[in-house]
Amino acid sequence: MRWPPRSIKNRRPLLCFGTLLAIAAAYLGLARIIYDRFGLLVMVVPTLSTFLASGLCGLGFEYALERLEKLRTRRTLERYVSKNLVKEILDNPGGYYNSMLGSRKPVTVLFSDLVGFTSLSEKADPTVLVSQLNRYLSAMVPMVFDNGGTLDKFIGDAIMAVWGNVSSHGAAEDAKAAVRAALGMRRAMPALNAAWQAEGFKPLAFGIGINHGDAVVGNIGSYEPHERLDPTVIGDAVNLASRLEALTRVYGVDILMGRSAAELVRDDFYLRSIARVQVKGKTEPVEIFTLIGALNDDVDPEFLKWLQAYEEAIVKFRKRDFKGAKILFSHFLEFYPDDALGKMYLASALEYEQSPPDEAWNAVEVFKKK
Incomplete structure (x- = not known):
């Protein structure tokens, strides 16, 4: 996919409308000058009415065409990239493309x-x-x-x-x-x-x-x-x-x-x-x-209560208080015996209580594979 999409044109309806009004005002002023200097009466109302009506119809068609094109482009892009990304591309193309040049x-x-x-x-x-x-x-x-x-x-x-x-x-x-x-x-x-x-x-x-x-x-x-x-x-x-x-x-x-x-x-x-x-x-x-879960979710209050014991056990384990950690992990597992993390840490606490790790131990698990 090419960025930006070439089919998106940079149309400015408000600028076109302003230009339309400026031309109408200039014509009106010119008609007044001709009348004042030469006494010639130039048709104003029919000419301006036709001009403004055709101009507004053209602008309306152009605006509708732009909206349809943007909608079609949005739907096409949303098949490939995120919706909020598409919105940013279409609503703020300049800022988006500048940011995509590379930023942290x-x-x-x-x-x-x-x-x-x-x-x-x-x-x-x-x-x-x-x-x-x-x-x-x-x-x-x-x-x-x-x-x-x-x-x-x-x-x-x-x-x-x-x-x-x-x-x-x-x-x-x-x-x-x-x-x-x-x-x-x-x-x-x-x-x-x-x-x-x-x-x-x-x-x-x-x-x-x-x-x-x-x-x-x-x-x-x-x-x-x-x-x-x-x-x-x-x-x-x-x-x-x-x-x-x-x-x-x-x-x-x-x-x-x-x-x-x-x-x-x-x-x-x-x-x-x-x-x-x-x-x-x-x-x-x-x-x-x-x-x-979220604070407003229906979370088991008993689990949250005993989770505090689990968290205290984690702190003791990392401070090398393996006996204290063992006791707290055991209490937690009395209520949640199938908890895999609790069983894993209890097994480690029992092992380290019997054979303490060396002084370099810092409770960090090192993974050498992705």
Whole structure:
């Protein structure tokens, strides 16, 4: 797709209308001058009426044509890029194209990917697979648009969405919008799985990674003669969001977010500490969290109560108080015995209590693979 679309003309109806009035006023003034100097009476009303009527009809037709062309262009572009991106292109083309030359902005990035879809694609009927994937994406994408995000791209069964790249409501609001989109995706998945199971298909699950940080925004791609440019974002913040999505499999949760995003949204959402991780390509560890729900969601109050014990246990574990952590994790698991994270940390606390780690230990999980 060529940017900008060549078919969008830069028409200015207000300028044309002003020019029309100026010509009418000039004709009226000229008629007055001719009458005053030469005593000749020039027809004014019929001439001006015809001129203005034809001019207004022409402007009306031109305006209607422009609206139809813009609507047709909007619908065409929305098949390929995000709706808010199309709106910015059509409403503010100059500002948009200048920003797409390359700029650094704080953005919130969301990656979503189906679990085990690659292995499923090797066995499934291609027609059925494409239909199932399109149904999944059709249910997920509205969550991005409804929360003001930009659909950056599809990568197979993965979705990449961005907030703050086209327009921003502030870092905190952008991050909260991304989290609301993730919650919407979580709520939509059970209905999809129920429908698939009724049709004889296996249920699917996804992982979502959310991160906030500075990224480079611009049109990335190749120039002529094989021009293909995509408006996208690149940088460490984007890469980390992708890494967090992959880590959802490791920790058995559906949504993970980095500390930078968590700090922006924690006043509106319940979060749970997961771990300190060092992902491939990063030299510094990142604290990660999972999303429980919004403050106004129907969240089990008993779980929130015992979650405080879990969080206290995490703090003790990181401070090398493995005995205290063991006690608190055990209390938590008495009420939630199937909690995978609680069992994982209890096992680590028991191991470290018997064989303490060396002094260099900092409770950071290092991942050398993507």
